[in-house]
C-alpha cells in the first residue's frame with residue numbers, strides 16, 4: 001500500500017476521508033520506475049460524482065493497458081479539505097500513488113458541465129500549476145481537456161494547453177507517442193515544440209496557436225492559426241466501431257457510495273431523434289449501436305469483476321436500441337436470481353417497457369417518466385420532440401391500468417417561439433394525465449395519483465439548431481415559472497399535481513459559459529479568485545460574486561445570451577467540425593420557426609452531414 | 624448454513640466507515656463467488672450481519688460478520704477465494720460454519736480488546752504507567768455521558784474489565800455489544816481528566832484486537848472460537 005499523502009490528523013478531521021485514500025478494488029497499481037508517461041485523469045467535482053462517470057473509466061482502462069503509461073485519478077477535494085490544503089500548502093495528489101499532480105506529464109480534465117469551470121481552476125491551483133497556460137514552464141504537466149464542453153472550449157482557452165475534441169478512444173495513443181518522441185528529442189525543454197507537434201494530430205486543438213480578432217460590435221471577425229502549418233478546423237474524433245473498442249470491464253469500485261453506484265453498460269452512442277435543443281444529439285452523431293452479444297458478455301464480466309449489486313443501461317435514447325428486447329430479457333433471466341438489480345433508463349412508455357419495468361422494479365415505489373419538454377404540440381414541433389399528447393396519455397393510461405400511480409414529467413421553459421398557451425400547456429397536460437387516472441373506477445384504482453412536473457430553463461447550446469436563438473432574461477424565466485405555477489393551482493385535480501422549477505441564476509451563467517468566447521475566460525478567473533468553486537452545488541453557488549466578476553472585467557453577459565444572432569455570425573466554436581454541418585443546423589433553425597418537424601435518422605435520413613464518418617445509422621439499411 | 628467470517632482492517636482501510644465496509648464485503652463476496660443467500664423481493668440483499676461497527680480511523684485485528692450461505696466450499700478454499708478479492712489492508716482470517724441455533728453475532732458480543740498506540744510526534748507523561756494504575760484503581764470512574772436527549776453521569780469502572788500500560792501502548796478490555804458499549808476514547812478522556820489535562824486529539828492510534836462473547840460459565844470467549852472449519 002502506498003503511504004497516504006495526508007496524515008491521519010487531517011484524514012480524521014474531514015468528511016468522508018475515504019474519498020482520498022485510493023486503494024479501491026480494480027484501481028491500477030504500477031511501478032513508477034517502469035513507466036515513461038504519467039497521466040493524471042481528473043473529474044473536477046467531488047469524488048462521488050467523478051467516480052460515477054463512465055468516460056473516465058474508459059480512458060483510465062485504455063491508457064493503463066499500455067505498459068509505458070500509468071494513468072491515475074484525481075477529483076476535486078471537498079471544501080473542507082480544500083481549505084486545509086491551502087492553509088498548509090499541501091499539493092493536490094493523485095489517488096493511486098498519492099503523489100503530487102505537478103509531477104505528472106499530463107493532467108487530463110474531463111469537462112462535463114459548465115458549472116464546473118471554477119473547479120478546474122481549483123484543481124490547477126491546488127496542484128500548484130499556474131492557472132494560465134502562458135505562465136507554465138517545463139516543470140508543469142500539460143493540461144488537456146476533453147468532454148462535451150470542449151465543443152465550445154473558448155471560455156477555457158487560457159487555462160488549457162490542449163483540448164481533445166471528440167471521443168477519447170481514437171487518438172490518445174497517438175498523442176502519447178507524440179509526447180514520447182518530443183521528450184526524447186533535443187527540443188524537450190520547449191513546451192511549444194510539443195504543442196505544435198500535437199496540433200497536427202486530428203482532433204487535438206491547441207488554443208494558444210490561434211488568434212482571434214473581434215469586430216467593433218464584439219462578434220468574431222476572424223479566427224486563424226498563427227501559421228499555415230496549423231490546421232484551421234478541428235475534426236471531432238469518433239469511434240466508428242463501438243463493438244470492437246475499449247470497454248472498461250474492470251471499473252474501479254469506490255468504497256463510499258457514488259452517485260451512480262452501479263455498473264454501467266453503454267449500449268450505443270448518439271441518438272437518432274434530432275431534438276433541436278439537444279447538443280448531445282448532434283455532437284455524438286451518427287448513432288452507433290454496440291452488438292448485443294458483446295453487451296451480454298460485458299454485463300457478465302462487469303458484475304463478476306466488481307461485485308456490484310446493480311447494472312444499468314446507458315444511452316441517450318435506449319428505446320431506439322434495436323436489440324433492446326433481447327438484451328433486457330437476457331439481463332433479467334440471468335441476473336434476477338443472483339441478487340443483481342437491473343436499473344432501466346427512462347424508456348419510451350409502451351406495452352414492452354411496462355412489462356419489463358414490472359419485472360425489475362416495485363410498481364408501488366417506482367414512477368413513470370415522460371420528457372415532453374414542451375407543454376403544447378405546437379412547441380413540441382418547434383423543438384422536434386417526437387412525443388405526442390396521445391403517446392403520453394396512452395402510455396400513462398396503460399401504466400395506470402398496470403398499477404402505477406406516479407408520473408414524472410420534464411419540461412423546459414424559455415424555448416424559442418414560446419407563447420402563453422405553450423407555457424400554461426405544462427399544467428394542462430399534467431391535468432389531462434391526472435384526469436385519465438381518475439377515469440378508472442374508484443374500486444379499481446389505488447388511491448390518489450401523483451403527477452410531478454419539473455421545468456428547467458432553456459439554454460441554446462452550441463452545435464444545435466437553436467444556437468442562433470437568444471435566451472430569456474432572468475425575470476422572463478421566473479415570470480414563466482410563476483405562470484405555470486398559477487395555472488397548476490386552478491386545475492381541477494390540483495391536489496394530485498406538483499410543480500418544481502430549477503434555479504434561474506445558474507441557467508443564466510450556464511448560458512454565458514456555454515456560448516462564450518475567449519474573453520469570458522478572464523471572468524472565470526476573476527470569479528474563482530473571489531472564491532467561487534463548486535458552482536454546480538446550490539449551497540456554494542454565489543451569483544453575486546459572478547456578476548461582480550463580469551462587471552470588473554467589463555464583460556457584458558447580455559451580449560452572449562440575450563442577443564439573437566445573425567445567420568452569418570462567426571461563432572467561437574465554428575472552427576470545430578462535428579460532421580453535422582452549419583448549413584443543416586440553419587435549415588433546422590428555419591424549420592423550427594415554421595413549426596416543421598424533421599424525421600428521425602431511421603425513418604428518413606435528412607443529410608445532416610454526419611455520414612462523412614461512414615458508419616452507424618447512416619449506413620444501416622444501405623449495406 | 625450459517626458462516627462466521629473473521630477479518631482484519633488496517634492502514635488506509637481504517638478510513639472506510641462501517642456502512643461502506645458492509646458494502647465492500649457484499650461486493651467482495653459476489654466477486655469471490657461465495658454462494659450467499661439473498662432476501663426475497665424486488666431489491667434482494669445478501670443475508671449478512673456484522674458483530675460490532677468499527678469507527679472510522681480505528682484499525683482492527685479481529686472483526687466479524689456472519690453470513691447465510693446456500694452451499695459452501697471448504698474454509699480453506701473460501702478464505703483463499705475471498706482473500707483474492709481483498710484490498711490492501713483487509714485480510715480474511717477465518718471462515719467457520721456455525722451451529723444453526725447461533726444467535727446473530729451482534730447480540731453475542733460482550734467485550735472487546737483494544738490497544739492504543741502512541742502516534743509519532745506525540746508524547747505522554749513520563750509516569751504514565753503509574754497514572755494509569757492510579758486511575759484504574761479508583762473505586763468509581765464517573766463520566767458524563769451525553770445522549771441525544773440528555774446528559775447523565777455514569778460509572779464506567781465496571782465496564783473496564785482490564786487496563787494496563789506496556790511499551791506497546793495502552794491495553795484495554797472493555798464492555799462491548801448492543802448494551803453498555805463503551806469506546807476506548809471515552810476511557811482515555813476520563814484518564815486525562817483524572818490528571819487534569821485535556822486529551823490530546825489524535826495522539827493514539829486505536830486498534831481493536833479481538834471481540835468476545837461469554838460461555839455458559841461466564842467466561843470470555845473470542846468470537847472466532849465458535850463454529851467449526853468447513854472441510
Ligand code: SF4
Pocket residue numbers: 285286287600601602604605606607608609610611617618619
Ligand atoms: S447523415 Fe442522415 S442518418 Fe446519418 S446522422 Fe445525419 S440525418 Fe442521421
